[in-house]
Amino acid sequence: MQHRIVVLGAGYAGAIAAGRLARRLHREDVAITLVNAGPDFVERVRMHQLAAGQDLAPRPLGEMFAGTGVELKLAKVTGVDVDRRTVSVVGVEDAGEREELSYDTLVYALGSGWNDQGVxxxxxxxxxxxxxxxxxxxxxxxxxxxxxxxxxxxxxxxxxxxxxxxxxxxxxxxxxxxxxxxxxxxxxxxxxxxxxxxxxxxxxxxxxxxxxxxxxxxxxxxxxxxxxxxxxxxxxTTGFAVHPIAQATTLEVTDTGRIVVDATMRSVSHPDVYAIGDAAMAMGAGDKPLRMSCASGTPMAWQAADAIAARLTGGKLPHVSLRYFNQCVSLGRREGLIQYVTADDRPVRAALTGRPAAVYKELVCRGAAWSVANPMLGMPTRPRRVVREPAGSGSAVRAAA
Structure with a gap:
């Protein structure tokens, strides 16, 4: 029986996690489903450019994940039952057909939206x-x-x-x-x-x-x-608010609805659930919460995918401390600012400015999109096989080399 992994949300964090899992685990032994409400990957870090009148090239998720073994389901998530291990969705292409997806491992990456602060x-x-x-x-x-x-x-x-x-x-x-x-x-x-x-x-x-x-x-x-x-x-533009679905579950969440996770991005209350990106409350260097950003979401996705694969294969869990290196700010198309920071995101004196900083920021944006569009590249690890765990272990399957 295949181990069912359901990933909710195909933003930077969710899409990267799905692709990395497909690379880590043998496709005959795992069924990876990526649920997203839209057919395209959205470069959220470029939304200011889109709003200002610039055109962005479409990035169809179906093309990105073709041949990877990841099943793309275009649907809106309406509920999660972490005790029954099911996700309720409504299809976006089939006249609103309702469906319930069962999972053995859930990766929650529904991200965030705007926060009006009640003004x-x-x-x-x-x-x-x-x-x-x-x-x-x-x-x-x-x-x-x-x-x-x-x-x-x-x-x-x-x-x-x-x-x-x-x-x-x-x-x-x-x-x-x-x-x-x-x-x-x-x-x-x-x-x-x-x-x-x-x-x-x-x-x-x-x-x-x-x-x-x-x-x-x-x-x-x-x-x-x-x-x-x-x-x-x-x-x-006063900040972000997470999707309210997690707060309606029995998951341990913060007062703002972010899922509390450990160093491997695993829910502290439900071991079958991992949360990444803006939806997760994870601690970084200096025991400080990671801020909502692409800079946090990408390494969180790597950490979660590697932890899931390690637990299924009996491999070594990742113990990489999630840290920051810089904050990248575009100031139009010709100017930018790269503010170098400490591991826990405090600014240092050094900063790159002007045209070189604008080029740097553009390369960062392109690199982030590339990592999503090429989920199977850049990882030398061979996929590992999945076998059934002993009875009473709490998971349906486990993997072996």
Missing amino acids: PGTAEYAHEITGRPGALRLRARLALLEAGAPVVVVGGGLTGLEFAAEIAESRPDLDVALAARGGLGDWLSPKGRRHVRKVFDKLGITVHEHTAVTGVEADRVATADGSSIPAAVTVW
Whole structure:
């Protein structure tokens, strides 16, 4: 009997994990199903580019996983029962047909969406770029704006900086502003902060620092000091919220719904479940939580896939400490910032800026997409065979070399 592995979500983390598992384990002995609501892989790190009017090449998941042994199921996940080890889905190509998938091992990688932080008017009037649909809606809205129209980006994190610079560069006729609760790039090194400010000044972006937005209306945003900022379009980039499905299960989750996992990305409450990417609460270097990002999701996927394969084969578990090396920020197509960081993500003095940093960031984005599009390459390990475990072991099968 094949060991059934179901992977939920085909973002960076889920797609990489599915491909790596297919490489590690013998396809005759495992059935790997990758569930995703859309037919294409979405380069989430490029959504600011898509929203700003640039075209991105489609990356069909069916082509990526052709010949790998991974079965792609286009469906929306509606529920997970971790006690019965089943997943409820609704098909997206077959008139909403409902189906229940059973698993022996579940890899939960449903990721995250935008977080409106409960600010009044945000859901009604603000735009988000956490996914392709939102980015396309914003793209269409921006295309209708006339010269001089004000665009306000709320949120001074990586996404906010990238989108503000991207739209200001591609649409210099617009009046672009950014509202940040803290200082501009205040988590960066002094060199990094200076460079961001220099680029924003060059692009003509107005920065409202130490400004808390308390409400969003059709033509403005309200701030905590009682003033307002004109906004024909408001773009909300204040962080991410995970999919609520995990919180509705008996999995141990945080108060924000992230699944608590150990160093191998295995649920601390349900050993048949692994969680990776934004949906997981995992600890990195310095015993600090990994931040929601592609930079975290990719190594989490490697860790989970290798741990699953090791447990099934009786091999050595991975003991790689997940750490950071840099934060990559695109500031339009011609400028960038590579902020080097400690293992636990604290900035150091060193930073790469300007055109070299823009090229570096582009190579990072291409490399991330390549690793998803070529799931069977770059791994010399031969697949290992699966045999039945002794009765009472708690799993349906186990693998042998």
